[in-house]
Amino acid sequence: MTDTNTRPPRKPAAFRLDDSKVQLSGDHAENPSAGHALVTEEVLDEEAPRLPRSASTPKSGSSFGKWLLVGLSGLVSLSIGLAVDSLIRDLFSRTDWLGWLGVALAATAVAGLIGLTARELAGVLRLKRIDDLRERLQAAADTDDAQKAQESLKDLLAIYQDRPETALGRKTLSGHMREIIDGKDLVMLAERDLLQSLDQEARKIVMNSAKRVSIVTAVSPRALVDLLMVLFENVRIIRRLSTLYGGRPGTLGFIRLAKHVLAHLAVTGGMAAGDSLASQVLGHGVAARLSARLGEGVINGILTARIGIAAIAVCRPAPFIATKGPSVSDFMGELLSSAEAETESKNGKTSS
Template sequence: MTDRPKTKETAHTGRKPTAFRLDDGRVRLDDASSDLLSRETRIVPAREEDGDSVPAAIERKPFRWGRLFAAGLAGLVSLAVGLSIDALIRDLFSRSDWLGFLGVGLAALAALGLLGLAIREIAGLMRLSRIDALRDEIAAAAERDDAKAAKAGLQSLMQLYHGRPETAAGRRALSQHLGEVIDGRDLVILAERDLLKPLDEQARRFVTESAKRVSVVTALSPRALVDLLMVLFENLRLIRRLSALYGGRPGFVGFLRLSRSVAAHLAITGGMAAGDTLVSQVLGHGLAARLSARLGEGVVNGLLTARIGIAAIDVCRPSPFVGARRPAVSDIMGELFKGDPQAKALLEEAEKEKK
């Protein structure tokens, strides 16, 4: 058996083709580039060449012209504000020293307030990120039935509600469960029952109250602009209340991010009443049309508010719904039309057909 034909390496070393046996002790299988010893032969495995392979295209991110414009505009505005304040303080000093020092003091107060706002916004964003990460961690632990991961996530959940008086009893019960229960999914279910159930009930009341207000105001309002403003205000207020209830407390920037998350979740789950068969049946019976003289478009606006509230609960809740029943639009409808005999009769009829 002969070794491979002369290559650049053999040409460099000046070795001639040689006959050898594979079981010879002087034969070494190696792909290293180290020099051979005297009278030693090395077999270098040939590398597979994939001639048909195409180099993977490197994805290039498009240049963000919008970010460049925003950065430049923000810089110009900051310079303009700074120069204006500087000119104002100089003008105050030119008039009187005490006016100048007063201007400096007020500018310092404004800078301190701006710093406090920035810290609050950063803290709000960090809380929202913490809740999102905690929800993903608990969901993964429940899905894998991982007791260790569930205990770590629930410890963080109790820390999140530390200092909340309404959660004291639930935190005590959950602390006992952590030392007694060995199944991760069961721990998450117990946390929902003992710790999150009071918050879920209050969140449902928030959604029901907002849906009622929207329905009544938009039914009595004579102008579409008032309806639009009422729906927008009440839905934004509802999202903020639910976030504060579950421990988010976002600032302005965090609230914008939270609202975007709620809108994205609402789009993913399929619109106002997707998947809620009772709502579909009631609307099919013409509930909005039959009550148009009394509620008009308030019915639809109330259902939309309820749907947004339920989506906000999903986004703001630091734990997914595992054992607890997720709120549905039909639950809010039952509370919304409980005082109306005609609507109540239609709801009961739709429930019978559903069964």
Template sequence: MSETRGRRPEIFRLEEAGLTVAPPELPPEPDLPEALPPPRPRRRFGFSLGTLFWTGLGGLVSLGTGLAVSKLIEDLFARADWLGSVGLAFAAVFGVGVIGIVGREALGLARLSSLDALRDRAADALATDDRPTAEGVAKDLLKLAQDNPALARARGDLSTHLGAIIDGADLVRLTERTLMAPLDAQARALVSDAAKRVSVVTAVSPRAAVDLFFVLYTAFTLTRRLADLYGGRPGLLGMIRLARHVLSHLAVTGGMAAGDSLVQQILGHGIAARLSARLGEGVVNGLLTARLGLAAIAVTRPLPFAALPAPRLSDVAAGLIRRAEEDAKVSRAKGRTET
């Protein structure tokens, strides 16, 4: 012990022979719990009750229609051969039209399903930073936008970046900035114009039935135009499915956005109280139409909002607020003049 205390410090080199370096002492690894098994997916049946109901009803209606047409053609042939031939020709034309309509509706539903699948794949690529998935999303979007002449330059710019070394999430964001920015600007313009039309028409319309019809017609045409803009092009059944998705999105995101800053601006400044009943109703209907248009954008857009900001109600309905404030000032000035 005394020799150790009286020993002077010395310098050693690691390369010297006979010198060994002890490995550092590592703390003991904590006992980790075993990984839990993944939850088992819920077992779903192949057909729901609604699917069985509509399939059975559609089959019965189709059989009834076929028997009715067959009986009609037989009666026409019993009266005269030329009448039967004419009826058979009309039946053939009817059959071709039915096949075309069914094919168009099926194609529209397939396009909407492809948009939903593309949006889900893009969200997965953003979450996992998966390069192959992101590259597949970019290529599918290029195919989707190949019929749009306004995106010709954007398609060329994005095609040059596909071979570059870019992470998966960054590639999805680049695709969104390149292809979705022009479409988002057009979508905002469509929603803003529809909101202004609804506000003006419902403010001057004399009957509530006309207001309801115009609001529903505007919402239907706005949703369809947004779907066409983003490459959906749905048919009648596709529009029904799209309307259900839009209403579901509104329910998930808080209904008609009663807490939005724009609505708070109307209520907080007392603008609605200083407006006439018809004018205030027009402004509110315009805001609801704009909120519906924003939900339609979120549903029909093939990519989630990651690199670009999602449109807000104030972006598409700011003109309604300015118009309401001006009308409120005019009505307040008239009231002071009369007093």
């Protein structure tokens, strides 16, 4: 028996959407007549489950690079060890006291290497501890969680327990923690009582470095001197701010911290500061009051201040909740005043 609903297959055909033979599923029957086309709408489920994250995560590269690094490191270590062993044997062949002196110096070098490695690891762990503490305090303030704020502030007090300049702030904050206070208010009190003096010192560090960069790059006749000065001051700012807030990074810790500062600048748009900074400076009428060279110095100083602001945000163990934190405008006025004073002193020398 033949099914009456069975139709022979249709040949492919092309239709325009405005053709009268095109039928919409909502207005016509579901089975189009001969020579007609049926257009159906597919409704996508907006709440459809997403694919797992692994589907869009790039796979890690091959481990051949790691093998190469491990192999080269092992060969270098073996070559150094064999060279030291050969040297000590030669010293013993000459005389015993030279051999024992070589052994003592080698032991001293090994002890120094172990101590250096331990210090670098401790510095990295301190920076990681500060990053984790800042995130926990931010979460406690966002959720107004008093218990989480209490636990996080205990870790904050432990960071500064050996800092005599924070004794009054630690005592005041400990008294607040014994009271029933909301989580966000506790974090704000920590900013006011414990971190305020450190924040003021951090602003002075950034301001002084920005002034030095501004003056040196304004009077320096060579671009290389400007570059070295800016590099030196930026490294100095990051190290001093990290030490001020309790980080005390070693070499590896400093590299990690510098990467965080650059990442923070990239996220906040600080690296694309050329045109905006120029417009800000010109908006203050600097072009009419300063020479072109001093104007360049002011811009370099503002760029240094931006890096300092990013370093404060990265090195500070707590987020800015009660205040917005430092901004470029906080440093601009003093930089301009310093540049104008430099201009007036030069004009006075010229007239005399």
